[in-house]
Amino acid sequence: xxxxxxxxSHVSVSEGALVLLRCNxxxxxxxxxxxxxxxxxxxxxxxxxxxxxxxxxxxxxxFEAEFKKSETSFHLTKPSAHMSDxxxxxxxxxxxxxxxxxxxxxTVTVRA
Amino acid sequence: xxxxxxSPTHLIKTRGQQVTLRCSPISGHKSVSWYQQVxxxxxxxxxxxxxxxxxxxxxxxDRFSARQFxxxxxxxxxxxxxxxxxxxxxxxxxxxSDRAYGYTFGSGTRLTVV
Numbered sequence: 001x002x003x004x005x006x007x008x009s010h011v012s013v014s015e016g017a018l019v020l021l022r023c024n025x026x027x028x029x030x031x032x033x034x035x036x037x038x039x040x041x042x043x044x045x046x047x048x049x050x051x052x053x054x055x056x057x058x059x060x061x062x063f064e065a066e067f068k069k070s071e072t073s074f075h076l077t078k079p080s081a082h083m084s085d086x087x088x089x090x091x092x093x094x095x096x097x098x099x100x101x102x103x104x105x106x107t108v109t110v111r112a
Numbered sequence: 113x114x115x116x117x118x119s120p121t122h123l124i125k126t127r128g129q130q131v132t133l134r135c136s137p138i139s140g141h142k143s144v145s146w147y148q149q150v151x152x153x154x155x156x157x158x159x160x161x162x163x164x165x166x167x168x169x170x171x172x173x174d175r176f177s178a179r180q181f182x183x184x185x186x187x188x189x190x191x192x193x194x195x196x197x198x199x200x201x202x203x204x205x206x207x208x209s210d211r212a213y214g215y216t217f218g219s220g221t222r223l224t225v226v
Contacts, residue, residue, distance in 0.1 A: 004154075034214070041219075041222075042219055042220075044155070044204075045217070046214055096168075098160040099160065100155075102154030102155050102156075105152075105153070
């Protein structure tokens with residue numbers, strides 16, 4: 001079985017401040033982990049993914065995430081928020097070959 | 113290169129009707145998956161097809177069916193529509209079925225059932 005919990009359905013940050021989105025997962029096998037971003041009325045865009053190897057993963061738009069097996073976490077960060085980062089973010093886990101399981105999502109608002 | 117294309121982008125149906133949604137994967141991608149995203153929730157897995165065979169099915173009723181064609185495009189069919197079927201339906205393609213392959217998602221079809 002696999003599942004994802006995203007802590008905090010809404011996060012509000014000031015422009016230039018740190019963005020931190022929390023994700024915890026459960027998986028019966030070593031997981032592959034993903035973060036996606038969704039802008040209004042659009043599909044999902046892959047930000048970054050962890051499969052194997054280095055536990056700190058860098059993605060697009062200045063985002064990065066760290067896989068911590070002991071904490072079953074895969075938190076997403078960006079050092080300095082930009083207005084264009086306002087969107088909904090989804091963490092997802094893939095434990096088998098055919099299914100991505102998504103969290104409920106975190107909506108990010110960026111204040112000027 | 114064209115991304116994953118879905119059609120139509122929006123449609124409105126009446127309860128009890130049937131609907132067909134279409135998806136064209138990225139050229140060279142042989143796997144297509146379908147997800148349902150209800151407003152305010154994360155996407156839920158419906159089906160995965162690889163090389164025209166069903167590889168996985170989510171927890172959806174038999175009213176939901178899909179198929180993949182020789183050119184790897186796919187259709188999702190939903191019969192006897194219910195109000196609860198109103199959602200954004202996302203199609204995703206990948207090179208293969210192995211979990212290491214990332215998905216590329218289309219922009220979705222917004223289905224409204226009235």
